Amino acid sequence: MAYLSWHDRYLLGHPALDAQHRKLFELVSHFDDVVQMDMPEELGRILDDLLLCAIEHFRYEEELMEQARHPGRLEHRRMHQELIQQLKEMTARMKEGGYLSMKSFVRFLVDWLTNHIMREDVELRPYFGTKLE
Numbered sequence: 001m002a003y004l005s006w007h008d009r010y011l012l013g014h015p016a017l018d019a020q021h022r023k024l025f026e027l028v029s030h031f032d033d034v035v036q037m038d039m040p041e042e043l044g045r046i047l048d049d050l051l052l053c054a055i056e057h058f059r060y061e062e063e064l065m066e067q068a069r070h071p072g073r074l075e076h077r078r079m080h081q082e083l084i085q086q087l088k089e090m091t092a093r094m095k096e097g098g099y100l101s102m103k104s105f106v107r108f109l110v111d112w113l114t115n116h117i118m119r120e121d122v123e124l125r126p127y128f129g130t131k132l133e
């Protein structure tokens with residue numbers, strides 16, 4: 001199911017950040033495929049990858065914001081921390097076998113990724129990237 005696909009409107013114009021965002025998209029999209037195929041043991045592995053990639057990406061992005069003395073960097077970091085916390089909680093619930101609707105989990109991940117990039121990360125374009133029309 002083409003629930004989530006990369007689109008160039010997500011580009012910031014910073015090659016490393018864009019590559020990391022693309023990788024996060026791939027992982028969420030793969031997660032969605034695996035949910036459809038009903039492979040529970042694979043889900044845990046993808047979520048672990050996703051968590052690691054997200055933590056590394058957020059750290060990198062925050063470092064760039066720090067270097068640029070971006071005025072919104074503290075608030076942006078707080079949002080990253082919140083996302084990681086939510087992801088950890090949902091992953092733990094899933095692994096413990098607690099009830100968790102996979103459909104709502106996929107929806108959460110898709111919103112998590114697209115909303116954050118489209119609403120928050122795009123603000124970084126003037127700092128690290130180029131204005132893309």
Ligand SMILES: [Fe+2]
Pocket residue numbers: 061076080116120121
């Ligand atoms: Fe961000």
Ligand SMILES: [Fe+2]
Pocket residue numbers: 021057061117121
């Ligand atoms: Fe980002």
